[in-house]
Amino acid sequence: MxxxxxxxxxxxxxxxxxxxxxxxxxxxxxxxxxxxxxxxxxxxxxxxxxxxxxxxxxxxxxxxxxxxxxxxxxxxxxxxxxxxxxxxxxxxxxxxxxxxxxxxxxxxxxxxxxxxxxxxxxxxxxxxxxxxxxxxxxxxxxxxxxxxxxxRVFDSNIGTGDDCISIFAGSQNVNISGVTCGPGHGISIGSLGNKSNEVVKDVHVKNCTLIATQNGMRIKTWASSNVGEATSIYFEDIIMDKVNNPIIIDQHYCPSHTCSYQKSLVQIKDVTFNNIRGTSNSLEAVYFNCSSSLPCQNINLNDIKLITDNKAKPTIASCANAIGHATGIELPPSCLKPALES
CATH class of the missing domain: 2.160.20.10 (Single-stranded right-handed beta-helix, Pectin lyase-like)
Known part of the structure; x- marks a missing residue:
């Protein structure tokens, strides 16, 4: 050339x-x-x-x-x-x-x-x-x-049939701000654990809006995984507009439904969700399905306000093997397990 x-x-x-x-x-x-x-x-x-x-x-x-x-x-x-x-x-x-x-x-x-x-x-x-x-x-x-x-991904509009932004193994120091996402599967870390020693760290997602997406902020690892880690993840100042799964950690990810559901060996830790607000299409607005062999550690929820259009049925949170704490507004009420009780 x-x-x-x-x-x-x-x-x-x-x-x-x-x-x-x-x-x-x-x-x-x-x-x-x-x-x-x-x-x-x-x-x-x-x-x-x-x-x-x-x-x-x-x-x-x-x-x-x-x-x-x-x-x-x-x-x-x-x-x-x-x-x-x-x-x-x-x-x-x-x-x-x-x-x-x-x-x-x-x-x-x-x-x-x-x-x-x-x-x-x-x-x-x-x-x-x-x-x-x-x-x-x-x-x-x-x-x-x-x-x-x-x-860095700034001030962009993304609407697709899959993840608006997907962050895979070996990535670090990723900053996302001012992104409008929808349609799509949200902003995702993973899936991790397909190969050994897959690591994602230092990810900061801020001032984003998700509209009618399948997921909001998501971390996912394979149902049967190799060793890996996702750490130092921050989701801040996010607006959800009729999102199916606004906040989700899924360590049993298996889109083909043919996986052998063994315990995930990916350690998820030091994850913060701060000032996440808007509407959820599902009652289960917060879903943490972590590994029983390596529970999610130091998961922080602060000022979470996720409601549904059906005011008669408040949103709920679901936790499995998730350790952390919640502060500020708790809607839905947090289900995180304090570290002292682990």
Whole structure:
């Protein structure tokens, strides 16, 4: 790529208009920084055989990358959601082994799988990103983060058929703020425990709104898991609007319903839910289903106010193997077990 050969700030421009791109791979290292300015609409092929793995558009081994321009990435995912010709569908944009990147003022619609996949990256910021896919589109996570550090997602709108943001193993120092999520499965950590020593730590989610999502703030580990840890997690100042499961820790996660339900070996600890308010579609607004072999430790609830539209039936909390404490407003009343009684 000629832009990569420039020893300075190079710009790769996609001007206004509509373009079909079958696939693009931007591989570094480059001599200088790279700006990808997308002003038009880019469409993926509807031939599902073309994309059976990887990413539709990928960026790898780059330092100082910026993707912006106000344009649209159209994955035309409906052509692939119901087909079984590929074991894995492609991500719209894959960021792999990137140091220092900014993605802003970009629209992504109808991805075939994840909209953005962030893997083995450091210091990546998303802001003013709009992500859209139907609520029934499979595995169309908005931003999927794995094995990455210092990731920020600010002031964005994400509505998909899966997690708006998913934070997977090996990720740390993740900050999310000003995100509106819905439809989708919420903002999730995990699932963890599929492989050994999977760790997520130092995650801060603040000032977000979830609208009619399946889950709100969720931590999940596999029903039968390997050793791992999720720690130093903070959910603060969150508004729930008709969310099915506003606050949930599930250490028996098994979407296929064919798991062997052994005790999870992922330790969840030091998790805070502060100032979470709004409406729950279910009476069970707080659900902690932790491991009996490694109970959740130091779970903190402060100023929780979750109600239903049915004022005659107050919300409830359900706890299994969850140790912690609650302060301030308790609606529903906390079911956490104090540490002294453990």
């Amino acid at each position: 000629d832009a990569c050969k420039w020893n300075g700030e190079a710009t790769f421009l996609i001007p206004s208009g509509t373009y079909m791109i079958y696939g693009a791979n931007f591989n570094g290292p480059c001599k200088g920084s790279l700006i990808v300015k997308i002003q038009g609409v880019i469409k993926a092929s509807t031939n599902p055989k073309i994309y059976c793995k990887g990413s539709w558009i990928s960026f790898e081994y780059l330092n100082n990358l910026e993707i912006e321009g106000g344009g649209t990435l159209d994955g035309q995912g409906a052509s692939a959601w119901g087909q079984s010709q590929c074991a894995t569908r492609p991500y719209t944009i894959g960021l792999s082994s990137i140091q220092n990147a900014i993605v802003h003022d970009i629209h992504s619609i109808n991805s075939k799988m994840f909209h953005f996949n962030v893997f083995n990256c450091n210091n990546v910021t998303f802001s003013h990103v709009n992500i859209i896919a139907p609520s029934d589109s499979p595995n169309t996570d908005g931003i999927h983060i794995g094995l990455s550090s210092n990731i």
